[in-house]
Structure formats: C-alpha cells, structure tokens
Amino acid sequence: MIHLVVNGIDHDVDVEPRRTLADVLRDDLGLTGTHLGCEHGVCGACTVLLDGASARSCLVLAVQADGHAVTTVEGLGDGVVQEACRDSHSFQCGFCTPGFLKVITELLDDNPSPTEDEVRHALSGNLCRCTGYQSIVEGVLRAAELQR
DSSP states (O other), X not given: OEEEEXXXXXXXXXXXXXXXXXXXXXXXXXXXXXXXXXXXXXXOXXXXXXTTEEEETTTSBGGGGTXXXXXXXXXXXXXXXXXXXXXXXXXXSOSSHHHHHHHHHHHHHHOSSOOHHHHHHXXXXXXXXXXXXXXXXXXXXXXXXXXX
16 A cells, blocks of 8 residues: 555555556546656656656656655646647647656746756657657747746
C-alpha cells in the first residue's frame, strides 16, 4: 500500500512493486492525461511533476513515489501556460502536450524570465513529431510574459 498526493488529493493505492507510476496514474486513478509513448523515458510524454520537479512516470516505480506529491496535466487546470501555448498554436495532435506542459511549468516556476536558449534547453528532453518546436518556444516565451 502506498500513499500519494495527486493533484492535491490524497490516495492510498495497493500496488505491486513492479508497477510504474504512469500505470498507477492511468489505470488505478483514471488520470489518462499522462501519456505513454516510448516507455523508456526518451519521449517525455509521461512527464509529471514529482514534488515539483519533472519526472518520467514510465521510469518511476509507484513505490518510489510513496509519500510524495504528484502533479499531472489534470492538476494544472487551464492556466496561463495553456492559454499561451494555445494562442501560439504550439501543439497539433496533442500527444506530447501533457509532458511539455509539465516541463514548461517547472521551467517557469524556476525561471520566470527564460531566454529563448534556456527554453530550448528545457524542452530538449521532450519529443514532438508534429511541430518544428518554434511555436512551442513562442508559447513558453508568451506564457513567461503573461505571468510577469
């Protein structure tokens, strides 16, 4: 039995030691916004915030998250980051969106005024097959501007 605080809500979940955090979020808690792409930690689609820091939920065992706070895309709500990315047409198909939104949220929490190079570096661990990334960078810079 593990205890998680997911999007501000306490959950006690009975898990097998081999199950990933992504599986628990999706299958046990019904939070399907956490997408599974490569399941090797490469694509970033499964990124969540674990105690405020981005983590690949496909690589984190659920038992490792015991006692920690997890934020999924559902926990972000419809905030400034989402608005700026929408207005910048940052994403097309949406598969990579949840992972990117978590990384962007972490970046702007740590650095409210990032340069374009800092944004590109922060986003470099997430893959998008639909865009050339420029519109995503523009969305991040717009979100930073709106938050200031």
